Amino acid sequence: MKKGKKHEPHEEHIDESWLLPYSDLMTLLLALFITLFSMSSLDAAKFEQMASALSSALNGGSGVLDHSSMNPTDSSTDLGKNKDIPKEITKKTPAQITDAQMAQKEQEDLEKLKKRLDKYIAHNGLSDQLNTKLNQSELKITISDKALFSSGRADVKPESRSLAKAISSMLQEFPEYEVVVSGHTDNVPISNNQYKDNWDLSADRALNFLKILLLNPQLDPSKFTPSGYGEYHPIASNDTNIGRAQNRRVEVSIIRKYQSNNTNVKSVSGGN
Structure with missing residues (x-):
């Protein structure tokens, strides 16, 4: 009896079906890291959303892309580098920050000038004739x-010219500010041949005082403005002699350039 040919047993083939999803996964990861590498900066919120979505899709949200494990010294992925900066600062443009710094310097300048004026007033015993006030x-x-003029007159008294010169010497250290010199009267009608009404008197008083200030060549005349208000901006009642005396005045106003940035500045008076 002829024996049949004996066949060798077939070798078992290894199941390689896992290679397909594995290669897809590697392709996805490669694309992800190329994208991350090419980005110069990364938004933290968007990264978290992307990481969460990919983690859920690839392995059920186990956190493969947890950004907390990333190198914190990598400048392209340092997501928390601004976490300690207040939001109001990070929202400001460089111009706004510069304005804030200039407003602070302005406040310091005006406080310095006020202290010098108050010292001059106290040293010369003028507290009943001059005062200073710093506001917003x-x-x-x-x-x-009465510190400057004779009744009904607009010429600065010779003995009062030193006061104008002292003020001008202080102003020359702060040449960038606009200065308004304004004249004011009480409501008693003027009765002389030189002035027909209080408008004219107040305007001439302001202009004459301003001209003495500008005898100082260090001051820029384009920064100075004279103005006459007559009786129409009183600071006290015109019903009494004391009130009328307070209303007859000259004001020298050094104008802020950063008024909107000084809403928290308290009004400070001195030299009373």
Whole structure:
């Protein structure tokens, strides 16, 4: 009996079906890291959303792309580098930050000038004739009319010219500010041949005082403005002699340039 040919047993083939999803996974990961590498900066919120989505899709959200494990020294992925900066600062443009710094310098300048004026007033015994006030819009020097003028006159008294010169020497250290010199009267009608009404008197008083200030060649005349208000901006009642005396005055106002940035500045008076 012829024996049949004996066949060798077939070798078992290894199941290679896992290679397909594995290669897809590697392709996805390669694409992801190429994208991350090419980005110069990365938004933290978007990264977290992308990481969460990919983690859920690839392995059920186990956190393969957890960004907390990334190198914190990598400048392209340092997602928390601004976490300690207040939001109000990060929202400001460089110009706004510069304005804030200039407003602070302006405040320091005006406080410095006010202290010098108050010292001059105290040293010369002028506290009943001059006072200073710093508020949100200006530093104002108020000068009683009796410190400068004879009744019904607009010429600055010779002995009072030194006061104008002293103020001008202080102003020259702060040449960038606009200065308004304004004249004010009480409501008693003027009765002389030189002035027909209080408008004219107040305007001439302001202009004459301003001209003495500008005898200082260090001051820029384009920064100075004279103005006459007559009786129409009183600071006290015109019903009494004391009130009328307070209303007859010259004001020298050093105008702030950063008024909107000084809403928290308290009004400070001195030299009373």
